[in-house]
Amino acid sequence: MHPLVSATSATAVSVLVIGVMLLLLALPFWRGSARAAVAEVHPMHCSGCRRCVADCPYDAITMVPHPQRRGFALAEVDADACASCGICVGSCPSSTPFRSMATLVTGIDLPQQPIDDLRRAMRERLAAMTAPIRIVVFGCDQSAAVREVDSDDVAAFSFTCTGQLPPSFVEYALRDGASGVLVCTCPESGCAFRLGERWTAERLAGIRAPVLRSSVEETRWELVACAGYNLTPLRTALAALRRRLDVRGSSK
Numbered sequence: 001m002h003p004l005v006s007a008t009s010a011t012a013v014s015v016l017v018i019g020v021m022l023l024l025l026a027l028p029f030w031r032g033s034a035r036a037a038v039a040e041v042h043p044m045h046c047s048g049c050r051r052c053v054a055d056c057p058y059d060a061i062t063m064v065p066h067p068q069r070r071g072f073a074l075a076e077v078d079a080d081a082c083a084s085c086g087i088c089v090g091s092c093p094s095s096t097p098f099r100s101m102a103t104l105v106t107g108i109d110l111p112q113q114p115i116d117d118l119r120r121a122m123r124e125r126l127a128a129m130t131a132p133i134r135i136v137v138f139g140c141d142q143s144a145a146v147r148e149v150d151s152d153d154v155a156a157f158s159f160t161c162t163g164q165l166p167p168s169f170v171e172y173a174l175r176d177g178a179s180g181v182l183v184c185t186c187p188e189s190g191c192a193f194r195l196g197e198r199w200t201a202e203r204l205a206g207i208r209a210p211v212l213r214s215s216v217e218e219t220r221w222e223l224v225a226c227a228g229y230n231l232t233p234l235r236t237a238l239a240a241l242r243r244r245l246d247v248r249g250s251s252k
């Protein structure tokens with residue numbers, strides 16, 4: 001401060017300090033125009049199961065009486081508390097892709113990245129792949145940049161948070177032509193949205209609903225934790241899965 005006062009004046013420095021303080025005080029009330037859209041509930045596809053309430057890391061969801069179904073509850077999102085992470089999408093049982101409907105409409109979704117868009121993109125990509133071993137990689141924008149490993153035999157999809165991934169999508173990818181699936185999360189306790197990596201691991205391990213069905217062959221999928229600055233664990237896990245699938249294919 002002293003050199004600054006000497007170079008300018010005490011009044012100028014006082015004005016500067018007060019200005020900076022006011023800016024800092026205003027920060028909590030400032031909302032950038034780029035704020036992502038919050039999770040959106042689709043009332044006709046919400047069964048009132050409360051799984052999204054249990055999994056939301058920000059306590060942004062409460063249950064209210066369903067306006068169209070007497071005696072049922074409906075999820076309601078507090079837009080001020082929602083971090084737009086999508087973890088609730090992965091927790092919603094309506095996100096299951098095994099229903100025979102043209103458009104997958106889930107109970108709760110991110111408008112900027114609807115789960116049906118991902119399902120379509122995955123289906124189209126797998127249909128276009130001709131490599132003998134085809135791997136689908138699911139990851140997120142917060143951990144390792146999975147798009148770096150996208151290639152002729154690897155279809156990489158990046159969610160807002162890997163917790164947005166309905167576990168059934170692993171089975172869906174396999175049924176749709178993938179040889180194997182690699183799921184990439186942030187390292188333990190390193191999720192940018194607090195709980196995405198934990199819920200993903202528990203859902204895939206079958207200890208937190210919705211679970212990956214036990215009928216899915218264990219050798220055909222893998223979970224890897226990978227920090228955003230280090231792609232090595234992702235590449236290593238991918239190579240190991242590819243070798244495993246190769247051995248599985250040649251032993252058939």
Ligand code: SF4
Nearest residue numbers: 056082083085086088
């Ligand atoms: S998007 Fe994330 S923060 Fe928002 S309601 Fe869903 S789980 Fe909660």
Ligand code: SF4
Nearest residue numbers: 046047050052092107
């Ligand atoms: S998880 Fe889906 S079905 Fe269950 S309460 Fe939330 S939005 Fe509704």
